[in-house]
Amino acid sequence: MDIKDIMTVAPTTVGPETTIADAGRVMLDRHLSALPVIDRDGRLLGIVTDGDLLRRPELDTAPEIGWWRGFLTPETSARAFVRTRGRHVGEIMTESVVTVAETTRLVDAVAVMEERRIKQLPVVNDGLLVGVLSRRDILAALLDRLVVSSGGAMTDEAIATMIRTAIARSNWATKGNVTVRVVAGVASLGGTVFSEAERNALRVLAENTAGVKSVHDDLALIDPIAGVAYGLG
Template sequence: MNIRMIMTVDPVTVRPEASLGDAGKLMLEQNLSALPVTDPAGVLLGIITDGDLLRRPELDTAPEVSWWRGFLAPEASASQFIKTRGRHVSEVMTEKLLSIAADSPLVDAVELMASHRIKQLPVVNGTVLIGLLTRRNLLTALVEKLQKVDETNVTDEAVVSMIEAAIAQSHWAPKDAVRVASKAGVVTLSGPVFSDAERQALIVIAENTVGVKSVVDEMIFVDSTSGVAFGSF
């Protein structure tokens, strides 16, 4: 899956000269958490988010610049003052931002968003904004996949083979101990496991296998230190 498939096309934008009040009003009216900032040609200049508006004197939340910090780091202090007290988008927006091409794999975008702790990622063609990828886009795509009904007819033998193959490819499962059976799509897992995490992960393997309708857990917990079996979970 690539970014183009799920991104918001032609997102709502704002000009850098717009007032902060107008930008905030637009975000509220459109139920947005971020506004890309562009020039009249659509070139991406920055982005303003609801997080940029948390520290404001109007809310009594703006940080005060101490005299010693102002003396030791005047440029940084001035920049902070502008960021927290500016009245126009250009003064508050983030200019150094990440962006990505529309045909990039979705996994690349998610890695960027996770590693940099950002909630939205502008999508560009060169320097021109063409879309916006947000966590809401990702959630929408995920829900559609989770709710999609799989009507593929799969034999019980094929179900067992797929589950056993997935278990064999894992790096954590007790491969030789778990037994898998399937009847009309109802899978039964049995045999010893050595932690609750292993048990749950094995159930997840079965649940994600095509043709599985439900999973019956008959696995037995065995203490790895003593070898004593404590019965079913």
């Protein structure tokens, strides 16, 4: 799956001249945690996040920038002063932004988001902002795929066969000890397992099989040392 399949097209943006008060209102009104900053031609200049608004003198949270610090590193101190006290987005935004192309695979984009610990990625094409990929977009795509079609085209036996095949292909299940039966889309798992982890994995495997509406656990947990069955589902 590529990013372009699930990204938000024409996302809400602001310009560098937008006041932080207006940007903050947009974030609150539209339930956004970040806003791409673009110029009049649509080119990405940076991004402003709710985190950029945490250290402010209005909240008594801005760091002190003393004269001695300015004496030692005047340019750094001056930049820190503007970043924590600026009144316009262009003064406080992050200019070095991690971006992706619309043809980037979703798996690669998710890896970047995890590695950089960021909630959304601007999507650019030749410097122009064409969309944004957010965690909300990814969640929506996941939910779309978790919804099981109720068309009824798949028979119960076909569903059971799919579950049995998935169990056979696994490298963790005690394959000969598990029985599968499906009636009206409800999958019943019987037989024995040797750990609670295996029981949970079999349940999840069945739940993820197309056409399954619910799973009934009749698995018996066997103590591998004592050889005693307990904890029937």
